Amino acid sequence: MIKNLFCTITLLLQFTLLAEPLIVAHRGASKQAPENTLPAFELAWKQGADAIEADFRLSKDGHLVCIHDANTKKTGNKNLTIVKSTLSELKKIDVGLFKGEQFKGTRIPTIEEVFATIPKGKKIFIEIKSGPETVDPLLKAIKLSSLQPEQIAVIGFKEKILLDVKKKAPHLYTSWLCSLKKDKRGKMKPSLDSILKTIKSCQIDGFSSSYNQLNQEIIQSLKKQGTDCHVWTINDARHAKKFINWKIDSITTDLPDKINLKLMQAK
Ligand code: G3P
Ligand code: CA
Numbered sequence: 001m002i003k004n005l006f007c008t009i010t011l012l013l014q015f016t017l018l019a020e021p022l023i024v025a026h027r028g029a030s031k032q033a034p035e036n037t038l039p040a041f042e043l044a045w046k047q048g049a050d051a052i053e054a055d056f057r058l059s060k061d062g063h064l065v066c067i068h069d070a071n072t073k074k075t076g077n078k079n080l081t082i083v084k085s086t087l088s089e090l091k092k093i094d095v096g097l098f099k100g101e102q103f104k105g106t107r108i109p110t111i112e113e114v115f116a117t118i119p120k121g122k123k124i125f126i127e128i129k130s131g132p133e134t135v136d137p138l139l140k141a142i143k144l145s146s147l148q149p150e151q152i153a154v155i156g157f158k159e160k161i162l163l164d165v166k167k168k169a170p171h172l173y174t175s176w177l178c179s180l181k182k183d184k185r186g187k188m189k190p191s192l193d194s195i196l197k198t199i200k201s202c203q204i205d206g207f208s209s210s211y212n213q214l215n216q217e218i219i220q221s222l223k224k225q226g227t228d229c230h231v232w233t234i235n236d237a238r239h240a241k242k243f244i245n246w247k248i249d250s251i252t253t254d255l256p257d258k259i260n261l262k263l264m265q266a267k
Contacts, residue, residue: 022250047257051123175206180213237262
């Protein structure tokens with residue numbers, strides 16, 4: 001209990017004492033390079049991103065591979081379903097060509113390959129795209145890596161998976177991705193009350209939602225409860241400025257360079 005409390009306080013301090021929001025490169029610098037690939041992550045670091053965001057799924061033979069969709073239809077030159085394919089089958093797919101001839105030959109990276117790009121002091125937001133079976137291989141990959149816990153945030157839409165991560169690795173920061181919808185009467189779903197309850201019951205450190213769904217009231221309520229607040233996916237500096245004024249903790253963007261530049265000019 002005391003150990004968990006200590007972990008929580010340390011984790012929150014690591015993320016909230018920063019004066020400016022972290023700039024998180026969404027699937028890497030994905031406007032200019034093929035999403036969730038090494039060229040996109042390398043470009044994000046070159047452009048000065050504080051963190052990268054990357055999506056992970058389990059292959060048929062238990063490897064964590066970096067890809068958003070459940071298959072390679074959108075980004076690959078051949079369509080394979082990730083969960084039904086082995087790593088060696090997936091490695092044959094070209095996931096660069098769809099973005100331009102200059103990226104021809106780019107392959108789906110494994111989590112180990114993505115980790116290897118992360119410079120000292122920079123962070124990764126690891127999004128779990130597949131089910132609860134992802135947790136153990138993920139924790140193993142983190143343990144075998146040279147990353148420090150403060151470099152890692154585990155994120156996902158399924159709060160129960162985040163609870164499992166927290167139970168097995170209380171030293172890791174978790175953040176819940178939540179789509180905020182409106183019901184027929186215009187009431188927000190899930191309600192703010194149920195969001196706050198879920199965060200407490202699943203021992204979640206941060207909350208994240210889309211820039212066109214998140215508002216100041218939600219951010220303030222979360223912060224009052226001691227929960228960090230993150231926003232995705234902002235590619236326009238005007239939106240970025242609004243969220244900076246609202247004391248957002250991180251901004252996820254496809255254009256880490258542009259957002260960084262505008263933030264600097266705004267000083
Ligand atoms: O960082 C949150 C964001 O990545 C969630 O949406 O669909 O891009 O994975 P998606
Ligand atoms: Ca994602």
